[in-house]
Amino acid sequence: MSDEWRDAFVLRARLRDVPGPRIGEALAEVETHCAESGETPAEAFGDPVRYAQALADQLPPPARNPRLGWARVALAGAAGIGAVSLLLSGVAAVSHDAPATISTGTFGSVLIGAGFVVGFFAVAERASAWGLRWLLPPLIAVGLVLTALPTILLRDSSFTSAGWVAIAAAGILFAVAWLALGRTTGADRIVDPRTGAEPALAPKWVLAMARYGPAAMLLLAVALVILLRPGDGA
Template identity: 45%
Template sequence: MSRGWVLDDWREVFLVEARLRRLPGTEIGEALAEIDAYCADSGADPAEAFGEPVEYAAALAHGRRSGQGLPAGRRPLWRGVLVAGGTLTGVMSLLAGVDAVTRDAPATITVGQLVSVAVGVAGIVGVAAFLLRSGRRRSGGLDWRFGLAAGVGIAVTAVPQLVWTREVLRASAWPLLGVGLVLLVCAWWPLLSGRLLADRVVDPATGAESVPTPGWLLGVVRWGLPVALLCAVLLAVLLGTTDTG
């Protein structure tokens, strides 16, 4: 007989912290199942039986990583910086290269573009750190604050490109385009390949997911950026062809 997952505030905080502590989804599911079973049998509250959820997740992660001879700790911030930086730099290089190819001219990078990349990386890492900070309750859906922050971030990163147009770098179009593609593939491949989305938290007895994720949302997360970039490249090529014609 299958049972439904009971994800109250305590369990949701534990789930987020366990993810941040890099515990595998199968082990998180097993821990949640043990917590549910113990609380159902004893009638105890999880906070009374297991303590604070952040501390309990940290203890589980510490025990697992100590047993493997690995240092305990949360997911390092520098990885997020590298992914965000690689993605935004790749987008900038790719679009600049495509624009130069369509105009049959050298590619240029401006002060505003570099500032936009720096602001974008800081914004992405800052928003992620806020939404996934230790002890934060996991939202059941898309957090409106994330959408607001994303909208403001897009606007803020667009402004420097319009204000500071002084050229700081001139490069050949095709090499710059190639650099952009390489950076984007390196930054986005773990998501496109499905490795980051495959580690689900499931009930070991029933195989049911603790927090089912709609298939359409996974598709948007995985393919949103590539599709948007493809549309931008096609638009750049179309406009470039029209101007030269």
Template identity: 35%
Template sequence: MNSTATGASTGTGKERRGARRYALEREVAPHVDPRWAEAMLIELRLQGVGGAHVGEALGEVDSHCAESGEEAQDAFGDPVEYARSLGLPTSPEQEPTATARAVLPTVVQLVGMFLTLWSVPALVAGDPVDVSVGQALGAVVLAAAVGVLAWRAEPVLRMLVHRPVVGALAIGAGATALVLPLLLLQTELFAVPAVPALVLGGALLGLGVGMELRRATGLRSTDPVVAPLQDPATTARRRREGRRIGLLGVLLVPAWTVVVAVLLGWLAA
């Protein structure tokens, strides 16, 4: 009795998770296996295809399956190969220059965050901010990582999606390359007063947040998948959801900065 109830509860939980996971696929292509539609959608997004073209391609597959009664796998084959065969144009927002503009606010925030966190303990202790060789090298590594992401975003995203273990190892290696110089190369290059450094760090953090907010609330900040003849209300809802997620992401760096700065100040005191 109890095991049956537990199994039913687990099945219901899995169904709910599946419904949430494939909500977009079921809405845009209700006659297509959602797993097949998801694989096709992810591949087109990795290619940098805009939401309208993705929705149109999925809509064509859905129309065929609805009219013929065939499964998408039987009619079109492997979803990834089919998506690649379409040759759809890349969205201008996915070009390297556009990607660089998109990550610039985050870079500004990170610079402001590091400068703020370096300044707080020095300010509490009444000392200047010592800039070490490791800190300078870490900044170079961070800038190089951002440059690679802006220049070759698609291979990086493919690795994270299709090879998550390799992606996690790569992220760990990058984090190690960023942290090790801070720990091992502590020779001082120069020192700056703590108050101006803290003011500059806060200003850069605020500037980055402002840039990110402007981008997150802009008309082109989201590119939802839009099915053919989709009603404007659904499109507007998806844009609102995308902006809401973007706004939450904007708060991550400043919130983390405040928490860590308070901790570092307390430890320094």
């Protein structure tokens, strides 16, 4: 099975809330059929995105809300970007014994970032299906620039808060982002029913970053605050 076909299928199935075990079963079925027939997945099952959509349509009605997956992606993107902004502001504030400031541009970056994350996944599934995954790194670079521009250009302060409050709020937003991506990072794993193993759908370091990155960033932020904050007698 080609990586491009598999990745496009899995991405659309995830976005349509197909349970991980069902995705694993479908992948095993595709791989077994192709091994026996000598056909490619595209020849035997057609377009991976449409095949994943057909699989999702077989689920009971409560489990196949077509908007839920995209809404969750947008929420995760907005929460993640907002969390990073609050974390940086909070660390800088506590380290310099000053209030944390949130600018108008931060809100703009959150909205643009959420839209970009949704657009990225929409493009990613088609790029994988068409063998154009080389487009994704430059797309990410463009998205990061567009997301950062409002924060850079619109620096007027919207409100202020204590640094530790900003760090705590960042932790809450990280939790929201993690829960929004729970089907990808949580217990609903894709498992091959023949072997009980997880298919190598992404490099292990990518999955590790998704699962443990937010907690690591929070711990690093607290460590920096402890190291850099002014002394009591200063």
